Amino acid sequence: MLYKKIYKSIVGKILIIFVEENLLGLYLESQKEFDEKLKDEEIKLINLKSLDDFDEEKFKILKLTEDWLDKYFVGKDPGFLPPIKVSGSEFRKDVWEVLLKIPYGETMTYKEVGEELLKSGKYERVSNQAVGGAVGHNPISLIIPCHRVIGSDGSLRGYAGGLDVKRKLLELEGEEKSKKRF
16 A cells, blocks of 8 residues: 655755655655645555554654654754655666765756766766756655755756745755855
8 A cells, every 4th residue: 555644844845755664755845746646545544653652663764754754854964765666767776776875965967867878888878968867757756865966067957846845854964055156
């Protein structure tokens, strides 16, 4: 069964979509998918202040995800990833794998992400636009850190959650303070 729960954060509500063993989606309130998934009646909404009343094993992934978010939103590198499962093309999955390697508090450009893909030997060429498309379709915002991808000139470029949210996330991680690029 698919489950969803709303998590309240400093950047607004976040919709967590999961099954018993994997996180499937993390959508910011400002993303169009947030409302679509929230209205989806096939995904059971869990509306609790505490998970104490539930089977801990059944909701372990939710607890791990909320622990990750709690640490992240107090400005700390959570230091772990909850188990995730993503759906998408092979190219998109490869882009998301590169994003998972961007360290907390650091950024990469779309071009650098493409260069990492080329190093794998799977691709002969990769356009910045193709990378941008894959970054923009990331189903697990924050945990797969698409907000850490910036333009080659250091500017903030498109973010499904909005540029103000992207800026706030990078500030939270200390990126803006250390590089002063935005």
